Amino acid sequence: MGNCIFCKIAAKEIPSTIVYEDEHVVAFRDLNPQAPEHILIIPRKHIARIETLTESDTELMGRLVFAAKRIADDLKLKNGYRLIFNNGADSGQEVEHIHLHLMGGRKFSWPAG
Ligand code: DGP
Numbered sequence: 001m002g003n004c005i006f007c008k009i010a011a012k013e014i015p016s017t018i019v020y021e022d023e024h025v026v027a028f029r030d031l032n033p034q035a036p037e038h039i040l041i042i043p044r045k046h047i048a049r050i051e052t053l054t055e056s057d058t059e060l061m062g063r064l065v066f067a068a069k070r071i072a073d074d075l076k077l078k079n080g081y082r083l084i085f086n087n088g089a090d091s092g093q094e095v096e097h098i099h100l101h102l103m104g105g106r107k108f109s110w111p112a113g
Helices: 005-010 055-074
Strands: 018-021 025-029 037-043 081-084 100-104
Touching: 005 025, 005 037, 018 055, 025 055, 037 055, 055 081, 055 100
Parallel strands: none
Antiparallel strands: 018 025, 025 037, 037 100, 081 100
16 A cells, blocks of 8 residues: 555565565564564555455465464564554554564563553
């Protein structure tokens, strides 16, 4: 999508530290990390948020989770990690392109803030 920062990162028009990519998915380090390891995993396809998903996106969404598994393995996050979709204003979603946060390397509290 024209002005989407994550589409531009996926297209390598904006630099980022990419840790994984394939035909469907790109994963890169968060600019403002909230944990020692903080990766954003996005579909190459522009999807603004969960409400705009269609049933045809179900496999793609599974690919985000499977990419998280691969990256967590690569980063040796053996003690666990947190996966988060912020979705909509109340969640604090800032970028309107679906992204899965993978955070690890420290302990997290629950309930999330
Ligand atoms: P969210 O609040 O869930 O929409 O998280 C958006 C995240 O995106 C936030 O943690 C900071 C990150 N971010 C925003 N702009 C950029 C950017 O240009 N590059 C990278 N690597 N991360 C970005």
